[in-house]
Amino acid sequence: MLKYSIFSLIKNAFNYHENWQKAWRDPELKKKYDVVIVGGGGHGLATAYYLAKEHNLKNIAVVEKGWIGGGNTGRNTTIIRSNYLWDASAGLYDHALKIWESLSQELNFNVMFSQRGVMNLAHNQHDVRELKRRTHANRLNGIDCEWLNTKQVKEFCPIINCSPNIRYPVMGSTLQKRAGTARHDAVAWGYARGADSMGVDIIQNCEVKGIKRKRDLVEGLETTKGFIKTSKIGVVAAGHSSVIANMAGLKLPLESKPLQALVSEPIKPVIDTVVMSNAVHAYVSQSDKGELVIGAGTDSYVSYTQKGTHEIIEGTLKAILELYPIFSRLRMLRQWGGVVDICPDASPIISKSNIKGLYFNCGWGTGGFKATPGSGHLFAHTIAKDEPHALNAAFNINRFISGELVDEHGAAAVAH
Amino acid sequence: MFIIKCPYCGERDHSEFSYGGEAHIVRPKQPSELSDGQWAEYLFTRKNIKGLQYERWNHAHGCRRWFNMARDTSNDKIHFVYQMGEKPTK
Numbered sequence: 001m002l003k004y005s006i007f008s009l010i011k012n013a014f015n016y017h018e019n020w021q022k023a024w025r026d027p028e029l030k031k032k033y034d035v036v037i038v039g040g041g042g043h044g045l046a047t048a049y050y051l052a053k054e055h056n057l058k059n060i061a062v063v064e065k066g067w068i069g070g071g072n073t074g075r076n077t078t079i080i081r082s083n084y085l086w087d088a089s090a091g092l093y094d095h096a097l098k099i100w101e102s103l104s105q106e107l108n109f110n111v112m113f114s115q116r117g118v119m120n121l122a123h124n125q126h127d128v129r130e131l132k133r134r135t136h137a138n139r140l141n142g143i144d145c146e147w148l149n150t151k152q153v154k155e156f157c158p159i160i161n162c163s164p165n166i167r168y169p170v171m172g173s174t175l176q177k178r179a180g181t182a183r184h185d186a187v188a189w190g191y192a193r194g195a196d197s198m199g200v201d202i203i204q205n206c207e208v209k210g211i212k213r214k215r216d217l218v219e220g221l222e223t224t225k226g227f228i229k230t231s232k233i234g235v236v237a238a239g240h241s242s243v244i245a246n247m248a249g250l251k252l253p254l255e256s257k258p259l260q261a262l263v264s265e266p267i268k269p270v271i272d273t274v275v276m277s278n279a280v281h282a283y284v285s286q287s288d289k290g291e292l293v294i295g296a297g298t299d300s301y302v303s304y305t306q307k308g309t310h311e312i313i314e315g316t317l318k319a320i321l322e323l324y325p326i327f328s329r330l331r332m333l334r335q336w337g338g339v340v341d342i343c344p345d346a347s348p349i350i351s352k353s354n355i356k357g358l359y360f361n362c363g364w365g366t367g368g369f370k371a372t373p374g375s376g377h378l379f380a381h382t383i384a385k386d387e388p389h390a391l392n393a394a395f396n397i398n399r400f401i402s403g404e405l406v407d408e409h410g411a412a413a414v415a416h
Numbered sequence: 417m418f419i420i421k422c423p424y425c426g427e428r429d430h431s432e433f434s435y436g437g438e439a440h441i442v443r444p445k446q447p448s449e450l451s452d453g454q455w456a457e458y459l460f461t462r463k464n465i466k467g468l469q470y471e472r473w474n475h476a477h478g479c480r481r482w483f484n485m486a487r488d489t490s491n492d493k494i495h496f497v498y499q500m501g502e503k504p505t506k
């Protein structure tokens with residue numbers, strides 16, 4: 001793998017940047033692999049990367065029905081934080097946040113991780129109590145989190161309308177300073193490049209159509225590029241996880257729903273942090289290009305169309321305009337949707353299944369981008385060792401039978 | 417965005433309706449006799465179909481009545497609506 005550096009940049013400038021080595025190969029699909037990862041999003045690619053790097057497995061494929069990063073990885077609003085309520089979630093998301101902090105160096109690829117802070121606004125007494133409780137819980141788990149009163153909110157993010165007369169007045173906010181954003185595509189590309197350099201075959205335009213099993217053992221996959229023999233399959237297909245589970249005769253506790261986002265025309269820097277609000281279902285940050293990146297809640301019904309309804313966007317923009325009157329003349333440039341897989345407890349599943357050799361990493365719903373490095377790392381462990389890592393043991397699929405749910409609706413439902 | 421034909425009121429914008437999830441999941445008569453696995457199946461597990469799904473809707477901002485609907489979740493095309501208690505016609 002060519003190392004990217006100031007020297008390689010200068011060297012390539014001499015031939016007008018026309019001779020850069022391809023970041024990853026486009027290999028032929030082999031007949032047999034030790035592990036096949038289904039889904040070339042950030043989580044799938046990270047899983048393959050850590051399988052090769054930490055578990056010394058070399059014969060690995062990632063099969064992706066479209067192009068890598070074209071699913072939710074490339075559609076999300078890139079908020080990264082770890083201020084979840086329960087111990088299990090704190091462990092999981094902060095594990096990821098710690099990897100983010102040195103990921104660009106590790107991958108030799110700039111993922112543009114920016115620790116610009118994430119605020120969660122409180123608009124009523126209940127919000128205040130809930131968010132203060134979460135602040136305390138976070139601190140007990142060693143996660144940085146502060147409580148800001150209304151005056152401090154105004155100081156930290158001056159464009160927020162802190163008037164007491166608006167419909168949802170700002171009564172305070174949490175602030176996690178280590179939180180922030182990263183560049184979504186770069187995460188997929190960085191992991192793809194790293195995995196490829198260790199021999200992982202990344203096969204794009206290859207859709208999984210069936211799972212072959214013999215009793216309770218997996219034997220391989222039917223794909224649009226032919227049959228692949230393998231004894232271990234890691235399914236990381238986000239909104240399509242139920243569809244793939246179905247191919248193996250399994251049903252999952254998931255519902256797939258539309259989630260939308262939109263960006264404005266680019267403007268000069270006005271907001272240097274991320275602000276979210278559960279009560280008014282809206283959040284905003286500003287990209288390095290200057291666009292406001294705005295997101296909302298999900299539509300309520302199951303849909304695989306990758307588009308949601310207009311009323312969701314309208315509601316979000318109403319809330320955004322009340323909180324930030326300064327945006328009232330801005331035009332919106334683009335809008336899009338993704339299909340998010342939601343668990344009843346708003347926590348993910350990183351788990352073995354009843355079928356030997358079939359593993360699931362799903363249920364990340366509206367908020368899995370932040371977990372990408374940690375999720376890949378722990379899922380690789382689970383697949384390689386055939387048992388969970390201590391940090392993902394609580395996120396097994398059997399929690400829906402035992403009742404040991406990890407209820408993160410407060411920290412995850414609307415906020416991403 | 418789609419238009420839903422309420423069996424009682426006729427065609428209305430979908431925003432008048434609320435979604436009630438997968439249809440024809442019957443609450444077990446004797447929950448105490450089920451295993452934890454069977455109870456989890458009833459409570460949490462869903463088909464989450466990509467394709468024709470039978471589902472419940474409520475005309476929340478209209479007649480406030482419940483009904484069933486067959487919709488293709490891969491393109492949001494509505495195939496037909498039918499009343500509560502009825503079985504889908506295909």
Ligand SMILES: Cc1cc2nc3c(=O)[nH]c(=O)nc-3n(C[C@H](O)[C@H](O)[C@H](O)COP(=O)(O)OP(=O)(O)OC[C@H]3O[C@@H](n4cnc5c(N)ncnc54)[C@H](O)[C@@H]3O)c2cc1C
Binds near residue numbers: 042066
């Ligand atoms: C609008 C929006 C905003 C979001 N905002 C945030 C946010 O701010 N912060 C945050 O943390 N999270 C956010 N999320 C959630 C986040 O995007 C996801 O949780 C995360 O990206 C999931 O990554 P993944 O790799 O598991 O899934 P994906 O990137 O969706 O990858 C799954 C891949 O599987 C492939 N696939 C599916 N079926 C098959 C098949 N049969 N054969 C082969 N391949 C298949 C798909 O093509 C896809 O590329 C948001 C999501 C959306 C839609």
Ligand SMILES: [Zn+2]
Binds near residue numbers: 422425426
């Ligand atoms: Zn009606």
